[in-house]
Amino acid sequence: MTRALSRDKFMRRWNGWGDDSIDYPLPASAENYLVEKLGALSAFPDARLSAVLATVPTSRLPTHPLVQTDAETRVRHARGQSLPDWIALRSGRIDTFPDGVALPTSEDEIVEVLRYARAIGARVIPYGGGTSVVGHINPSPSAAPVLTLALTRMNRLLSLDETSRLATFEAGVAGPHLESHLDARGYTLGHFPQSFEYSTLGGWIATRSSGQQSLYYGRIEQMFAGGRLQTPQGHVEIPIFPASAAGPDVREMVLGSEGRFGVITQATVRVRPRPRAESFHGVFFPTWEQGIAAVRYIVQNNLPVSMLRLSDAQETETTLLLTGKRWIEPATRALSWIGYRAERCLLIFGVTDASPRAASAACRRFGGLVIGTLIGHTWQKNRFLSPYLRNTLWERGVAVDTLETALPWARVADAARAIPQAIVNAARAYDERVLVLVHLSHIYRDGASIYTTYLFRRTADPDALLERWRAMKTAASETIHAHGGTITHQHGIGTDHAPYLAREKGALGIAALRALCRTFDPDGMMNPDKLVRTGEE
Template identity: 65%
Template sequence: MKRWNGWGDPATTYPLPDSVLAYLRDNLGDLTAFPDAAMEDVLRAVPKSRLLPHPLVGTDAKSRLLHARGQSLPDWLALRSGRIPVFPDGVAQPVSEQQVCELIAYAQQNGIRLIPYGGGTSVVGHINPPASEAPVLTVDMGRMDHLLELDESSRLARFEAGVSGPALESQLAIRGYTLGHYPQSHECSTLGGWIAARSSGQQSYYYGRIEELFAGGRLETPLGRLELSHFPASAAGPDLKEVVLGSEGRLGIITQAQVRVRPKPSAEAFCGVFFPSWELGMAAVKSIAQQEAPVSMLRLSDPIETQTTLLLSGKSWIRLADRGLRRIGYGQRRCLLVFGATGTAADVRRARRTAKSVCRQYRGLFVGTVVGRAWQKNRFRGPYLRNTLWEQGVAVDTLETALPWKNAEAAARELPLAIQQAMQPHNDRVLVISHLSHVYRDGASLYVTYLFRCRREPEELLARWQAMKRAASLTIQRCGGTISHQHGVGVDHAPYLPAEKGPLGIAAIRNLCATFDPQGIMNPGKLLVEDRSKGTGTFFGLQACTGDLPNRAEK
């Protein structure tokens, strides 16, 4: 069971300590809760379906509402205000490849647009139905969730693509294996969605991003099946798996995927280290990455995120420890690193030793596993805070990029400034917190969370979000970063893709879509910007942040 207008299981809550609320009021001003719409009222507004009847297709208002939006800020605003301009005309939940093929044929014959749907956790408008003349059918893959084959000799598992994170891990765990792909959305997102949106797990430093885990599979397209055979490696021309990765539902529906699995690690630990400054912390994590220290994850919080993390713990002994830290010179600018070590007990000891010794060179103060255990406990609970914050009158959004080390410090400085400056004309404040979420030898991913006050009028809140999102996206591109390290393109990042891929690159992607889907029925309006002129807005039919984009490729 999922919340219809928020994150996750309705039975799970994440209350805010009073100290955090006070901190938010200090930073943002007085908070007023948003006037949420009631579900019954929103259901009454769902229009009549335009689909011709089909035995696999449901057209009831509730399932159309439950599949109408994902998890981006404009999605939340649409759901919470009840002002949802477009609903899918129907929802199908196939249980077999044959049914998927039947649905594609039904769409082709009747001029229907198809949206492949995994867990609906997209944060960039991936699964939103376009405002189109043609009816829209959402294909929810959630019932195709079985482990089909486990090849222990090759350590490959073949799953149906609609399997969610927990269902995938539990089917592997009883056989002693793991995939180890843990995006923070693990609870609700699916294997097909991870592949189609090029997802990255929290421990991808150890297990690999989805690109490294995805070994083969099947894509059902309007022109037939694309079979992606597994080879440990191949020099047989371009790798078509790369075409499916990040395809965002534009080429077809992934029905099966083969993934590289490992025996479950026997030991794991998450440890904390404080640094006196963000710059020293960054230098330390870069050194850990470049020395290829055998850690499994690294998360370096900036001073504001460090402060927020300590406040969120709500524990009195943390306040005492915090005072102690300040006394020994780890004051306002201190930063917290959480790193993980995974494998055998000996691997964990070795990773800890290496990471500790590198951190020490940068004045890192190792504080053992207490902070790391707290991170581990809340690693999938964090998104529930968004529900609580919204109810208290605080809107939250996140954005992310990856960029080379030489630009990382500048971007970490400039991104928060750009977001704050974009809020100034609105005479309002925004709290921007960041962390380095994934590190590589050649660069890092910077992840930014920004919190601002809800307004009573949804248009006002949307205008603020648009200004900040646009300013951040342009800054990311000016700093030489990718428009997304892990969230994908969807609708919200599509205007920025041409600057990253260049005209020829965009033409190649467009031609790929046309090759697999000549009628243009698959998830139109996502990835490529041109369909937006046909009316694909994220919210109230408004177009997001287009125009004035720098095009590095044209320089």
């Protein structure tokens, strides 16, 4: 067993993304471009931490040695990373806080925290890295006290079975710690969500997360082999088998459980030897349709790629501008001369321990211009840095949100056109323009995920901003549903997607989910109102 790594006093922004010593400056050319697309921008001041601390009500929890009730710890665990969360944090209008935060260091302490919470009738929110973008970790208003149970201090590698290539970790381990434990032994998990810096193994499992190289390494569902769940009714041990036909799989029940059944305390994952070579390549296609045909061909013919990320024309243009590099202008002019004009779309593909030749040849077959590794490696270098741009944009007066779905190939092109249009139409009702960027990033033999980023101007009034966000999000979600897409490919349900869950699961499916909640948690103590509303079990 390795020593626990301390990340209690990290210099993490309390009201934005990431380490507060890291900035992602906006190149002047990109700022001009945003003004051209969205209109004149205004910056509005954010609430100060000291002012927010003064609004935190007295804790309703009796003292316990494992529970911290100071205002700053409670503020820092009050919200995740969705746009509504940012609006609440940055405006200082936070209507609910946890009454305390437990930071256990062992499984026994988790059991003790659950016992304490049950004895006093508290609600418990399991908390990994707090990177949820759909309201997973926000306390809902409650007459009972709310206790956030943060797994921050539970980040040890418990064992590594090199014969079976199985590693067991405490569930609070965050991406960089997990990979450094494995790297020291020559292995990798290969799960790289963009939130890698802060999100945790338990959070990935509880939200059915997908990493950027899922095409090679798989989604967390394929990596998660088993582990332990502590519920208010006792613990559930999920045994590790390479495969099993022993009826419905409890492991599958834990995946996506969003803290509703209990706390995942430890998890065993399937690891691989660290790759010997990895590279990322850029390709331009004259049109989006040609790009889609190429990525579909690549996956349906099993060509060796570890990732495919195909940007639409708008995202391609914006990505190039955001690099701020001087060579971009002459390079894009040269692309236009040879026929890759305004409709051009950029594909970045990765290969791991394989040659890029087969994928490159497939791209050429569909009109792709393979341009080497410069753009691909710039993407790789910045892939965990790009969330920092959200801080800069906000401070310049621009709000950013993302949403995602997945659906069969036969409907991908239509949905990828309709989702941005729905967002643009919703913004028009407020006389606002919105910049919508789309890419396909998780590609399957039978379909793809569509990932949408939209940028629009902030308003001085946080309620007005929230109203605009809600209108755009609802329009996009309804369009996703109308096209037969899932409400989420990787972000999960939380509270923001909860109204759409019944449409996907059906009445009987939801009743089964509620019955599971009741079985593990008869008093409705765990993460209230996430997935399905508490009290309706």
